[in-house]
Amino acid sequence: MKLKRDFYNRDGLIVAEELLGKTLVHITEDGITKGKIVEVEAYMGAVDKAAHSYGNLCSERTKIQYGEGGYAYVYLIYGMHICMNIVANREAIPEAILIRALEPLEGIELMKKRRKTDNVKLLCNGPGKLSQAMGITKDNYGDDLCGEALYVEEGIAVKKKQILKTKRINIDYAEEARDYLWRFTIKDNPYVSK
Numbered sequence: 001m002k003l004k005r006d007f008y009n010r011d012g013l014i015v016a017e018e019l020l021g022k023t024l025v026h027i028t029e030d031g032i033t034k035g036k037i038v039e040v041e042a043y044m045g046a047v048d049k050a051a052h053s054y055g056n057l058c059s060e061r062t063k064i065q066y067g068e069g070g071y072a073y074v075y076l077i078y079g080m081h082i083c084m085n086i087v088a089n090r091e092a093i094p095e096a097i098l099i100r101a102l103e104p105l106e107g108i109e110l111m112k113k114r115r116k117t118d119n120v121k122l123l124c125n126g127p128g129k130l131s132q133a134m135g136i137t138k139d140n141y142g143d144d145l146c147g148e149a150l151y152v153e154e155g156i157a158v159k160k161k162q163i164l165k166t167k168r169i170n171i172d173y174a175e176e177a178r179d180y181l182w183r184f185t186i187k188d189n190p191y192v193s194k
Helices: 012-019 108-115 127-134 172-179
Strands: 023-028 031-043 072-077 081-088 095-106 150-153 163-166 183-186
Touching: 012 031, 012 081, 012 095, 023 095, 023 127, 031 108, 031 127, 081 127, 095 108, 095 127, 108 127
Parallel strands: none
Antiparallel strands: 023 031, 023 150, 031 095, 031 183, 072 081, 081 095, 163 183
16 A cells, blocks of 8 residues: 555654655556665754755755655765655655665566666665666656655564664764764665665
């Protein structure tokens, strides 16, 4: 069952944790790909020095974060990797959750073709990799996750004791925010990024 808007229109830290175990789905002309969400990072807007919307910065890139939750915030990093984020919280509260890793579930042959590897563990174990495997591009910016092509389904329930909270990755510039325990992973899942 597809997640409804109410799921997303809540505090980003709650949404981030509860996304673990859910299934990200992308339907394209090439086929359907699905992956279980096993690693995420929360970016908490105005108060978070690691967030693109820190200090309530509203730019062409971040404007989607200022609407209601449940939309795709997609951007390019290092000029080469696409990052898929899910907008959380209510209007005017710019929070987003970066999807960092998936456990491939469906469309694995298509993922292998897109990623040019047969190693299933390497298909979705990083934000750029999973976007490539799932066929997510900059054109998905602003997609409604309550729509028909890119969305999140109910998956498996992940108990609190199965969730590991750690520091986020590659945000050394973010001063004290680099130490916030806003990265959530499913403990011991082999598909979490390295």
